[in-house]
Amino acid sequence: MILKRVFDLLFSILGVFFLAPLLLLVAVWIKLDSRGPVFFRQERVGRHGRIFRIFKFRTMCLDAETKGRQITVGEDPRITRSGRFLRHYKLDELPQLINVVLGEMSLVGPRPEVPRYVAIYPVAARELILSVPPGITDYASIEYRDENAILGRATDPDRAYIEEVMPVKIGYYQRYVAERSLWVDFILILRTLKAIIK
Numbered sequence: 329m330i331l332k333r334v335f336d337l338l339f340s341i342l343g344v345f346f347l348a349p350l351l352l353l354v355a356v357w358i359k360l361d362s363r364g365p366v367f368f369r370q371e372r373v374g375r376h377g378r379i380f381r382i383f384k385f386r387t388m389c390l391d392a393e394t395k396g397r398q399i400t401v402g403e404d405p406r407i408t409r410s411g412r413f414l415r416h417y418k419l420d421e422l423p424q425l426i427n428v429v430l431g432e433m434s435l436v437g438p439r440p441e442v443p444r445y446v447a448i449y450p451v452a453a454r455e456l457i458l459s460v461p462p463g464i465t466d467y468a469s470i471e472y473r474d475e476n477a478i479l480g481r482a483t484d485p486d487r488a489y490i491e492e493v494m495p496v497k498i499g500y501y502q503r504y505v506a507e508r509s510l511w512v513d514f515i516l517i518l519r520t521l522k523a524i525i526k
Contacts, residue, residue, distance in 0.1 A: 335510055336435050339517075340428035347422060354385055354410075354419060361410040364390035367423060372440035375461045380432040382440060383423035387411025418524050424464045436513040437463025438501035448490065449498060457501045460508065465520040468500035 344351075355366045368386040371379050388406040407415065414420040427433040433440065440462035446454060475493050482488035504512075 331510060332434065332513070333431070335513065336428050339435060340425045343422075343425050344429070347425075350419075351422060354414065354422075357410050358386055358408075362386075362389060362408045368420075371443060372462065373443055373446040373458065374432055374440060375458060377446075377458055379443065380427065380440075382433075383426045385414055385420040385423055387414050387420050418520075421464055428464065432461075434461040434463045434513075436465055436504075436516045437461050437508075438466055438504060439463065439468060439497070445490070445494060449494075453498050453502060456505050457498070460505055465516060466500060466504050467516070468497045470516065470519050470523055472496055472500060 358366050364386055366386060368384045368388070369381045370384070372382045374380045387408060388404070388411055389408060411420070424433055428435055437460050438457045446458075449457065475489075478492055479485040479488055482492075
């Protein structure tokens with residue numbers, strides 16, 4: 329656990345340092361593109377069920393959560409012009425390096441979910457998944473790309489998320505916990521970068 333924390337801290341600080349010019353450009357673009365803050369903050373469930381506020385670049389209009397669901401469905405009209413680009417290339421996730429530096433997240437681990445969905449995880453799966461820090465990337469982020477398509481064609485996106493999407497994600501999260509190691513983390517980071525470049 330100590331080695332993983334050192335790994336996370338080292339690479340997240342290096343990431344923030346080297347990506348600083350890109351982060352600044354993205355922040356300026358967001359401010360010029362639409363009204364509102366640069367960052368989107370939302371409560372997520374962390375290790376051992378602790379609640380923390382995730383950092384993401386804002387990709388939706390101001391007060392988006394009061395105008396719709398907590399999940400993004402297909403061509404969601406709340407998404408801004410800059411937001412579509414940032415989401416496509418996963419650049420909106422970069423500020424989560426701050427959460428890693430703060431010790432709230434890891435570079436690799438099960439994606440942190442909002443409390444309402446974690447509450448309906450099967451008990452055994454929830455205990456296992458929450459036994460490790462949540463991460464910026466994991467198996468689900470790389471291998472599961474059908475979420476928006478499923479939700480976009482669903483008549484009830486919330487139900488589709490709970491019944492179709494969430495069980496697949498939970499399976500990937502459990503796989504990560506079972507296989508986790510620094511070597512697995514390193515490989516998943518490389519695979520994530522490869523997927524973004526493609």
